[in-house]
Amino acid sequence: MRLHVVDHPLVAHKLTTLRNRETDSPTFRRLADELVTLLAYEATRGVRVEEHEIHTPVAVATGIKLTQPKPLVVPILRAGLGMLEGMTRMVPTAEVGFLGMIRNEETLEASTYANRLPDDLTGRQVYVLDPMLATGGTLAVAIQYLMERGADDVTAICLLGAPEGVEHVRQAVGEDAPVQIVLAGMDPGLNENGYIVPGLGDAGDRLYGVV
Numbered sequence: 001m002r003l004h005v006v007d008h009p010l011v012a013h014k015l016t017t018l019r020n021r022e023t024d025s026p027t028f029r030r031l032a033d034e035l036v037t038l039l040a041y042e043a044t045r046g047v048r049v050e051e052h053e054i055h056t057p058v059a060v061a062t063g064i065k066l067t068q069p070k071p072l073v074v075p076i077l078r079a080g081l082g083m084l085e086g087m088t089r090m091v092p093t094a095e096v097g098f099l100g101m102i103r104n105e106e107t108l109e110a111s112t113y114a115n116r117l118p119d120d121l122t123g124r125q126v127y128v129l130d131p132m133l134a135t136g137g138t139l140a141v142a143i144q145y146l147m148e149r150g151a152d153d154v155t156a157i158c159l160l161g162a163p164e165g166v167e168h169v170r171q172a173v174g175e176d177a178p179v180q181i182v183l184a185g186m187d188p189g190l191n192e193n194g195y196i197v198p199g200l201g202d203a204g205d206r207l208y209g210v211v
């Protein structure tokens with residue numbers, strides 16, 4: 001499993017504004033959207049492509065195009081929905097499937113309440129979207145499920161992570177798993193409620209104006 005924390009001043013600048021408790025929901029949504037487009041650039045370096053011949057107005061040229069089957073993008077509802085548009089803007093031909101997951105705020109265990117994915121994920125390259133990687137329980141369950149269903153390459157794009165969460169996912173999927181986590185930032189840890197510190201609070205509530 002590979003971890004990539006994006007090191008770029010624009011990403012850090014947008015993340016700082018995103019964290020600020022004074023940032024309102026419309027601005028939070030716009031920043032999450034902008035951040036995912038920047039992260040997508042890094043996260044898709046390994047997207048599968050094949051040679052593709054085209055005719056320019058001047059000559060024949062060999063370039064590349066995305067291969068079939070298309071990449072599959074899976075936002076984890078609710079908060080992951082705030083990253084979907086930014087991702088599909090970068091990879092417009094991707095197919096989109098959905099997982100609805102909720103973390104029990106007492107036990108911190110994740111459960112799945114919605115599942116709308118293609119029947120067969122054999123050999124699929126999957127991009128999972130979820131802004132927060134806290135204890136890692138949610139992402140570990142999601143990635144394990146996608147791989148059990150046949151996905152053979154999974155990249156999780158998250159805005160913020162904590163070391164405990166990354167290690168939990170690593171333990172769950174295994175060191176050699178074809179899994180990559182791309183983060184805009186890694187925070188020092190979690191508080192007693194399983195929230196990322198300093199973090200940005202509840203990503204879903206902030207995206208969708210829940211006070």
Ligand SMILES: O=P(O)(O)OC[C@H]1O[C@H](OP(=O)(O)OP(=O)(O)O)[C@H](O)[C@@H]1O
Nearest residue numbers: 077078079102103134135136137138204
């Ligand atoms: O790493 P974990 O400890 O599992 O926590 C992270 C999860 O918690 C948040 O979702 P939440 O359960 O609050 O659902 P929501 O998207 O509906 O807000 C977040 O979007 C992740 O899915």
Ligand SMILES: O=c1cc[nH]c(=O)[nH]1
Nearest residue numbers: 134195196201202203
């Ligand atoms: O810090 C956290 C942890 C879990 N979910 C969130 O939205 N934020």
Ligand SMILES: [Mg+2]
Nearest residue numbers: 202203204205
């Ligand atoms: Mg939430």
